[in-house]
Amino acid sequence: ANSLATVTITGAGGQIGYALLFRIASGQLLGPDTAVRLRLLEIPQGLRSAEGAALELQDSAFPLLQSVDVTDDAASAFDGANVGLLVGSRPRGPGMERGDLLAANGAIFAPQGAAINAGAADDVRIVVVGNPANTNASIASAHAPDVPCERFTALTRLDHNRALGQLSEALHTPVSQLRDVSIWGNHSATQFPDIAHATAGGRPVVELLEEQLGADAAREWIRDVFIPRVAKRGAEIIEVRGSSSVASAANATIDHVSDWVSGTTHGWTSAALPSDGSYGVPEGLVSSFPVESIDGQWRIVQGLELDAFARERIDASVAELIEEREAVRTLGLL
Numbered sequence: 001a002n003s004l005a006t007v008t009i010t011g012a013g014g015q016i017g018y019a020l021l022f023r024i025a026s027g028q029l030l031g032p033d034t035a036v037r038l039r040l041l042e043i044p045q046g047l048r049s050a051e052g053a054a055l056e057l058q059d060s061a062f063p064l065l066q067s068v069d070v071t072d073d074a075a076s077a078f079d080g081a082n083v084g085l086l087v088g089s090r091p092r093g094p095g096m097e098r099g100d101l102l103a104a105n106g107a108i109f110a111p112q113g114a115a116i117n118a119g120a121a122d123d124v125r126i127v128v129v130g131n132p133a134n135t136n137a138s139i140a141s142a143h144a145p146d147v148p149c150e151r152f153t154a155l156t157r158l159d160h161n162r163a164l165g166q167l168s169e170a171l172h173t174p175v176s177q178l179r180d181v182s183i184w185g186n187h188s189a190t191q192f193p194d195i196a197h198a199t200a201g202g203r204p205v206v207e208l209l210e211e212q213l214g215a216d217a218a219r220e221w222i223r224d225v226f227i228p229r230v231a232k233r234g235a236e237i238i239e240v241r242g243s244s245s246v247a248s249a250a251n252a253t254i255d256h257v258s259d260w261v262s263g264t265t266h267g268w269t270s271a272a273l274p275s276d277g278s279y280g281v282p283e284g285l286v287s288s289f290p291v292e293s294i295d296g297q298w299r300i301v302q303g304l305e306l307d308a309f310a311r312e313r314i315d316a317s318v319a320e321l322i323e324e325r326e327a328v329r330t331l332g333l334l
């Protein structure tokens, strides 16, 4: 290995943590030339589970794995961190009010943001997986004033990959042939999976669907089948599997960070990051966009034409993000 990176995973004792750790230690996050130091952050109740995972990491004898530390102290977990995967959160439980949900997450992401601000490496890259991911990323960023806000991102790559999977099936086309699908907005049921610019084997996906189904049926399929299927896929997984998405969420997290570090080469992908005002999304709002990764930085793909339908869907999801931001502001978390 030529270099060494410190990767901090919060909620490392949980399910997604377990699916992430071994892939990171084997080199799939940062490549075969980068040795990794893992820092596993948990709350006291989760420490034993994280310690167990650390024992199994040892038993895997990964050549790239330099060390594993397990802690419930955010300051030591983020000290020198180059990459932070913020997985542990308080997702909405049955009957939980949104205010309670946001307050519980504020109590997690505000101190973690402060710990990142105090001790993380200058090149730190953060991706928030724990829901509500976009707003949690905003909270962490607000508490890390010395870290450029564009280093705080949230995961919509799972939604993006789900869209690719659905298109691949519908068009009988391998995923490797698909390009330029976009997820816009919030990582929630209001997200807008957009295939207006997507291609399969170089041909517009919408044209292929129209050939296959006819123009009206193609439009209906996109609106009534494809979009809700992608946006509600998490619920479908829970229904079929009896438990939420784990390996696919970990896989998407790996994709997000490895593209961020190494660059995108096959068209664009999707990530939630603080808006620069592109496409009328208010500046600073952590929203999903079509993005490319160039020289280690995400760039929002510019100049895409949005029709009335796309505009309406994006505006609806952005309105939800603004509401979340207002609620969090009221709680004094921003």
Ligand code: NAX
Residues within 6 Å of the ligand: 010, 011, 012, 013, 014, 015, 016, 017, 041, 042, 043, 045, 046, 087, 088, 089, 090, 091, 108, 128, 129, 130, 131, 133, 155, 156, 158, 159, 187, 234, 244, 245, 246, 249
């Ligand atoms: P688990 O409940 O298995 O694991 C979460 C872990 O986080 C637990 O071990 C818990 O002790 C720990 N934790 C809680 N608060 C913490 C804190 N303050 N510091 C450190 N650790 C803390 O959940 P899992 O299935 O791993 O899912 C984790 C999160 O991912 C959830 O919030 C879930 O909603 C979210 N998801 C996000 C997805 C996305 O695409 N953005 C998709 C998958 C997933 O649903």
